Amino acid sequence: MSKNKELISKIGLRLDGRRANELRRIRCKLGVFTEPDGSAYIEQGLTKVLAAVYGPHEVRGGRSKAQHNSAIINCQFSMAVFSTTERKKRPRGDRKSTELSMHLQQALEAAIKSELYPFCQIDVYVEVLHADGGIYPACVNAATLALIDAGIPLKEYVCACTASLANNDIPMLDISHQEEVLGGPTLTVAALPMSGKIVLMEMSQRFHLDHLDKVLEKALQGCKDIKEILDNAVRLHVTDIGSSTGWANTKH
Amino acid sequence: MFTTKAFIKKSKIGHFLKNVREHYIRDDIFCGVPSCETCHPVESHLSSTYKNVCCLFKYNHYLILDTNVILDQMDVLDEPILENIIILHTVLKEVKHRSLPIYKRLQSIIDNPSRHFYVFTNDHHKDTYVKQDDKELINDYNDRLIRKSCSWYMKHLPGEIFVLLSNDAKNRAIALAEGIPTLTIKDYIESVKDNSVLLDKLAKKDIHVETYTKDIFPPHLSNVELLTGVKNGKLHQGTFRASKDNFLEGFVNVDSLEDPVLVQGRSGLNRAVNGDIVVVEIFDKKEWVSPSDIVLEDEGVAEEGIDEIELKERELKRSKKIKEEIKPTGKVVGIIRRKWRQYCGILQGGMDGVYQLFVPSDRSIPKIRIETRQADFLRTQKLIVTIDSWPRHSRYPHGHFVRALGKIGDQTTENEVVLLEHDVPHSQFSEEVLACLPKLPWIITEKDVKKRVDIRHLDICSVDPPGCTDIDDALHCRPIGNDGFEVGVHIADVAHFIRPGTAIDKEAASRATTVYLVNKRIDMVPELLSSNLCSLRGGEERFAFSCVWEMDANANILNTRFHKSIIKSKASFTYEEAQMTIDDKSKNDPIAMSLRGLNKLAKILKKRRLENGALVLASPEVKIHMDSETMEPLDVEVKKLFETNSMVEEFMLLANISVAEKILDEFPECAMLRRHPTPPSTNFDPLIKAGRHLGLDINVECGKNLAQSLDEATKPENPYLNTMLRILATRCMLQAVYFASGTLQKEEYYHYGLAVPLYTHFTSPIRRYADIIVHRLLAVTCGADSTYPDLLDKQKSTELCQNLNYRNRMAQYAGRASVAFNTHLFFKGKLQDEEGYVLHIRKNALQILIPKYGLECTLYLAKKGESSNIFEYNEEEQSQKAGNITLHAFDPVKVRLSLDSNNIQHEKFVLQLVSPYIEGFSVQPLGESMEVDPDKPASEKKRKSKSESHVKNKKKN
């Protein structure tokens, strides 16, 4: 496991030069495709994820699955074969992908107001283009943006973030792949940052319960920070569309 | 707040992989110079008041160091003379990459505020970060980064002077061209005031002495050649282990080979130093030889003379070729990594001038040539020296003086040496640690009573060796029910005082164990705890952790429980007193009854344990009586053993086993256990061989068989034989080690010596840190305490175990070294005839064990380099024959014992055979020897006079 490597130097900088409570650089874009109803692209550090949302639409492939009181949310996670240092054999369908798809679905179900769309289905496809740690959070964040782009009602943003313990003591935010490999347990949290509700929490390994509070707090703070960044991007995007269309069809 | 930049790194792991990592460049990194007004003040040790004085610069200046300066001249930096030093982060990283020990030393200097060091994170600073160019070598890139930072500092603070110290001529040249003031460390130090201390410490790496003498050693292959050689299987990489007896011989342990590779001679060893990771080339099978069984010592005095060495090489060549014992033989062709450390030793006398030879006390390390201007003073001192380099033309490695420890032969100095050589942390406890101690007077509060089981009323007593102040165990036994007993083992509750994570806890974890020297005890915890609050002294109320069994009369455990308790020991006995109490039939008080009950149960337990295959091993342990005033040893004797010793031992074992089961049950992943690995069968070869010569069959298949064969291996004519065999058996064993349960398979938990599947250490928390951890674990299982993160962290536990194992081993060695030193001291100026036994037969010597003093010495049968004309060595039978007397292993002998103080560093015992009497070799018994003509050449050793009571070893030079 950890080679007793210092993840935070005495000066307080991490291996890539960040401080413990700093996120990696986030760049995102909404509406990157025209075909899906909503789409988004996000970069968290070097982790790059595309998300596309189709729907809500008629349930395809057997009506029996349709629910009378809410929409079906169907998520598919895949990783491009070139996304990791060693080429992957298959982009999806392996256990990890299936698990991540389910986790993604769990996080999104908590945010989407699916009760508004009975008998409907919403498809969310995420594709990791480059994996450098924090794949799941990037997917959740990208999916949120794509859902907003698609105009699907959400209770609020759903954001995810990782946190870990540096040197088994100092909690740190937004773990890169390098830190994931060297460091200890990684806590992944998906939350509704405005209300502070946690919708998904996962740990890669065990650590002592005493650490949980501070690490969790860090992760939640990270979710809030991410939400701010995403919110800005959304506002910019809406403004962009609005001013291009001349706010047409807007009655006010 | 920060800008980002991604950069690409390529690394090879098997095949080419492209690693892309982020690299954030910040604008919130500051220069750390106190006089700077533009930067945010940051925590920086740089001082505006401290001034570096160097006559080359008129003004105060700050120093910026190149990596090579730090790597080569760490000892100079250790001296608190150079200060106000800016360490660049890239340099720090490179140092860490190149040498972890130096990095640690540097880190401790950086942390010391009085040294005024500052780490400038240049690689994340927006102005000092530069991108590595394509095809730029990493070294050039690092140098460029350093220069960039220097120029940035100069531009940033035009009012201050920054000097770059570098030993790299190219770097210096470019720096000068860029207008950066730069010097070599040598030039700089030579212009520093009061530099004599520093000059001695200057490593001699960069000094190239042009000599026209022929090279003494063959050159090493280049790194590329080594790596390709290892890769295609022509060469082998391994750790070099020098022989302690023969300076021209050593072994290389190669992972891929079963047998270690033998290397011999000057060119065979080729400048490898004990511990180095080297590459060897293995010869053809026909050139393989057997390890020599002669003892060779480096007696070289002359600095570069190699005649003598060549002589010895020839001697070495003559003395071998035993078909059956040939080993893979090879030669060292290159060195992958040096494992040089600091060595303790003395200067070899008889040399003038600034160049001196340093003789390390560790015999597996070659002598080291150092340069000093204070040789006269240093000759009286024990020194610490480190190796810098070993050029081809030099017979000895070059090194430099680090520090002096004290006067040679002084008790305190020798203790210091023992402690240093064995890496025992022995400084005073820091203020921070002492602050963790409870305030006196210490009283037991209501709250404490509530949390604990109050068993102050029980008749508990402790049994320990005389003079023991750190009593960590006490016992009780009382009858319950029909014919059952309740037996309790009460262990000092040290964990109550040492809370996890506190300074005292960290200190104890680092010390790991209390180290017992003959006249000194290096405590693991401060004395207040070890000898007072935790010590279960008689008549005092103390906190304890109790392990209580209900047993039937046959010592079968019916029920076990653990709880924290308050006890009041009724008495502290010594083993002897306890024995007397048991034996004294007239005493019938509860304590005596309790002891008798314990004794009875212990015997049953012991019997059962031995039946299960537990080994009874022996090692000669001695006790040295010290004069309390002069601190000189008065007498040396073997420790006496009473029945009560074994009584206490049995219950401690039982407690440890019970606790081990309990904590493993609760913490399958992170319980701290102790295992004793089953030794590989080859380890037993010497034992089997020895047994065969005596006509005894030693079965080593499993522990039980071994125990049985050892029990049966007796001969009426030699009562000590059995003990000798047990001593030999002990030496075949592996070390028992601590481990975290999650790291191994269940089968590997086995304790071979005790023949139990599970074992741990619970009973001595005052002197062993492992026990404290076990206490904490156990406290959790019985709800008395809560866990904390590190306790349950498998990784951290493993790291802790490694430290504990290391420290324990070292503590053991240190203890032995201390006994050896004091035994020497005791024999200084004495001459005695003693009973002894032959332990091994060598070609030119006999190994003799003297049980009375627990000594093992060598009796030379012939002069060095010559074979004896009196004795006939029989390889097959392992015997030496002289006339009609044949000496076999285990034969009793009588020898005369004296101390050779010729070599003040390695005083050694000199033996002379007294009986059996062999004409022309043995000496008369002591009473009669007075009449013997002192000049009669009885052996190679010659007594000089009667009044001078020690014997001098005649040496060739």
Next chain:
Amino acid sequence: MSKNIQIRLASQRINTSVPGNQRYPKIFTPGQVITAQNEFMRGHGTYEENGELKASVAGVREQVNNLISIRPLKSRYNGEIGDVVVGRITEVQQKRWKVDTNSRLDSALLLSSVNLPGGELRRRSVEDEHMMRQFLQEGDLISAEVQNVYSDGSLSLHTRSLRYGKLGQGVLVKVFPSLIKRSKTHFHNLPVGASIILGNNGLIWICTSINNSEESVGGFVQNLEEVVPRQERETICRIRNCILALTQSKMMLYDTSILYAYEESLKYSVAELLIPEAMLDIAILTQQRLTMLENA
């Protein structure tokens, strides 16, 4: 053909936005509190939590009396009665077709809402039910009008007017529904020799000019044999590419904007119109002309 393929790095992409209108209404994003007063009614795109009215989509606020709603600028098509839509048959059921209209549920086209050959007043017989697949089968494109909106949000369509019906040869373009400007008519016969149907649901149909008042086109006839001359095909493609250009810059689509874009595009060849810079150029020029028109 393949020599003109352009692939460019993401970093070299151009910014396609053509900010025309500088007034910025307040934008709400999901979870944002719209008002804490509770006298308002919650409309689409809002929800109530803890007595506060919050937005559930990112968009602008619209208020009708007490009803507050947030309208996302981009979403699936929400049908309204009278909308013209273009859709594709997905399923043939008993007495009705299912039509994908880019709405959240498939729309229904009842057998009773179509004009069957043989007059409006013809009785629908069982034979007609058996014949349904011969009128329209899976995959066929139709234009239709929204007749009704059901409670679950799905639409009922009709093709009673002869303007509606099965679509023949032409090109379908899909854009976001919100880009289609609502206007009186969504059928345009552009003077350049093509006609377009701007479906409110974001599907745009471009075909050759429909000969005026040839009313019999509506219905279920599809002439795939007829060869459309190359020139007309180019015109259709040009219109299609112009629409893409405007879409890329998220400009509203209506007859004027498309016509202007078409006129501005004439300096490029049809294929060149797929180069992002050219598309942006057209979008900007069109935007300028529209602004001039607005200000005039």
